[in-house]
Amino acid sequence: xxxxxRQEFRDELHQLEAQAMGxxxxxxxxxxxxxxxxxxxxxxxxxxxxxxxxRIDGRYLEVNQGxxxxxxxxxxxxxxxxxxxxxxxxIRCVERMGDQCVNMAKLVPLSGFEAPKDKVILDHIEKMxxxxxxxVGFAREAFQSRHVELAQDLVRQDAEINRLNRxxxxxxxxxxxxxxxxxxxxxxxxxxxxLERVGDNTVDIAEQTVFVVTGLFREFTHxxx
Amino acid sequence: MNPPFPDPxxxxxxxxxxxxxGPGVAAAPRVEVAGLRAFYGDVExxxxxxxxxxxxxxxxLIGASGSGKTTLLRCINRLHEEVPRARLExxxxxxxxxxxxxxxxxxxVRRVVGMVFQRPTPFPSMSVYDNVAxxxxxxxxxxxxxxETVVAALEVVGLWDELGHRLGVPAVSLSGGQQQRLCIARAxxxxxxxxxxxxxxxxxxxxATLRIERLIGELTANHTIVLVTHNMQQAARVADTIVFxxxxxxxxxxxxxxxxxxxxxVRTERYVTGNFG
Numbered sequence: 001x002x003x004x005x006r007q008e009f010r011d012e013l014h015q016l017e018a019q020a021m022g023x024x025x026x027x028x029x030x031x032x033x034x035x036x037x038x039x040x041x042x043x044x045x046x047x048x049x050x051x052x053x054x055r056i057d058g059r060y061l062e063v064n065q066g067x068x069x070x071x072x073x074x075x076x077x078x079x080x081x082x083x084x085x086x087x088x089x090x091i092r093c094v095e096r097m098g099d100q101c102v103n104m105a106k107l108v109p110l111s112g113f114e115a116p117k118d119k120v121i122l123d124h125i126e127k128m129x130x131x132x133x134x135x136v137g138f139a140r141e142a143f144q145s146r147h148v149e150l151a152q153d154l155v156r157q158d159a160e161i162n163r164l165n166r167x168x169x170x171x172x173x174x175x176x177x178x179x180x181x182x183x184x185x186x187x188x189x190x191x192x193x194x195l196e197r198v199g200d201n202t203v204d205i206a207e208q209t210v211f212v213v214t215g216l217f218r219e220f221t222h223x224x225x
Numbered sequence: 226m227n228p229p230f231p232d233p234x235x236x237x238x239x240x241x242x243x244x245x246x247g248p249g250v251a252a253a254p255r256v257e258v259a260g261l262r263a264f265y266g267d268v269e270x271x272x273x274x275x276x277x278x279x280x281x282x283x284x285x286l287i288g289a290s291g292s293g294k295t296t297l298l299r300c301i302n303r304l305h306e307e308v309p310r311a312r313l314e315x316x317x318x319x320x321x322x323x324x325x326x327x328x329x330x331x332x333x334v335r336r337v338v339g340m341v342f343q344r345p346t347p348f349p350s351m352s353v354y355d356n357v358a359x360x361x362x363x364x365x366x367x368x369x370x371x372x373e374t375v376v377a378a379l380e381v382v383g384l385w386d387e388l389g390h391r392l393g394v395p396a397v398s399l400s401g402g403q404q405q406r407l408c409i410a411r412a413x414x415x416x417x418x419x420x421x422x423x424x425x426x427x428x429x430x431x432x433a434t435l436r437i438e439r440l441i442g443e444l445t446a447n448h449t450i451v452l453v454t455h456n457m458q459q460a461a462r463v464a465d466t467i468v469f470x471x472x473x474x475x476x477x478x479x480x481x482x483x484x485x486x487x488x489x490x491v492r493t494e495r496y497v498t499g500n501f502g
Contacts, residue, residue: 006376006498006499006500009499010500073457075457075484076488076498077461077485077497077498078485078486078488078493078494078497078498079494080498081485081486081500082486082487215486215487216487
């Protein structure tokens with residue numbers, strides 16, 4: 001049997017993987033803009049984030065339909081089958097992370113143009129944003145290079161996002177008596193929740209990486225971090 | 226007795242040591258192959274095969290052409306020895322009985338180990354009925370038992386409803402799918418414990434193929450099936466375990482789902498993904 005007898009299939013699979021990974025790049029862009037809009041109360045930029053979610057949704061449809069077509073026409077097996085199944089899962093994560101960026105962007109006008117701010121909460125949100133962005137990048141790199149250790153390390157990284165999320169909640173509870181500050185803090189709790197969910201989605205992608213490499217699906221626990 | 230076949234009353238004088246399906250006997254034996262080497266002249270087609278075929282299950286043999294699948298199949302029911310200059314070494318047992326044992330006679334082996342070939346091979350000069358009955362008659366069966374067995378076999382393969390009112394028509398007048406099911410009925414008539422199938426659907430259309438595949442699944446209630454197929458989707462659909470062969474050797478023998486999702490051997494992975502160098 002000649003090498004690359006299913007070259008057309010292989011090309012299609014690589015193309016689909018590239019599209020899914022490109023979806024993660026779109027998420028990073030949306031995340032950056034949503035965080036910037038939040039930081040500078042930039043309602044216009046927030047509006048762009050909301051509009052541009054269509055691109056991520058479109059990417060989801062492309063990969064989803066590509067995967068279905070590949071399953072129907074090529075009947076992939078073994079590692080190929082695991083990659084195809086993982087891509088279906090990953091593109092779903094991409095779409096959800098895009099939605100979280102939209103959720104954050106929608107909170108920008110609600111949180112007020114000159115909102116009273118709490119520096120501790122703002123610092124934590126900024127750190128969470130940096131962590132979430134890094135995790136999306138690492139999730140992409142781990143999957144693309146089939147790097148099991150890098151994938152497993154995402155659990156450890158995600159623990160930091162979770163810690164910051166809890167810290168923001170506690171700070172919001174104790175932020176003071178000013179109703180405006182408390183309202184603003186409640187919005188920040190929602191933003192933190194969005195970032196925490198982005199982190200969880202990167203861990204899901206990491207789990208898919210390990211599944212593709214080992215053939216065994218195992219949900220990561222934070223004890224592993 | 227393997228229901229639903231009534232006892233054909235073969236009354237063969239076959240060796241008592243060959244396992245006869247009957248009361249008190251396990252419904253289907255397991256086939257065991259140990260150290261099997263098969264040759265065509267100087268060419269070694271099987272290079273030391275060890276294999277255990279589980280009872281009442283479908284075991285599919287997959288692998289590239291020339292990997293030894295069909296030779297292995299033909300060694301199990303002693304068809305290999307009928308090829309000029311062919312020989313073999315090693316051991317093939319059915320329920321622990323060596324089919325190449327000195328006391329074992331060929332008809333007894335063929336009665337316990339039936340075979341279905343790649344293309345439908347009905348006897349062209351015979352009717353539908355006679356195609357199924359011929360093996361029974363050659364084995365000495367007579368009377369109502371023959372008809373009962375023929376009807377039961379045709380019912381199992383789904384031909385009774387289609388052809389029950391015209392069993393006298395020539396077998397060659399049937400469609401390809403019907404002919405293949407007729408051949409399966411012919412193989413079933415002596416109530417074999419093991420049925421070997423060598424690409425039984427390769428000449429059939431998708432509908433006929435699905436009927437045969439469904440039939441294969443149903444047959445495992447009373448028979449052990451060994452299936453050679455080049456169609457990996459078919460192997461995935463019908464087989465319980467899959468044997469991947471290469472260069473006359475068994476490379477991997479795994480549950481079907483495992484082999485197609487997480488093969489253990491890199492050679493299996495390369496073959497099933499079409500990435501074989």
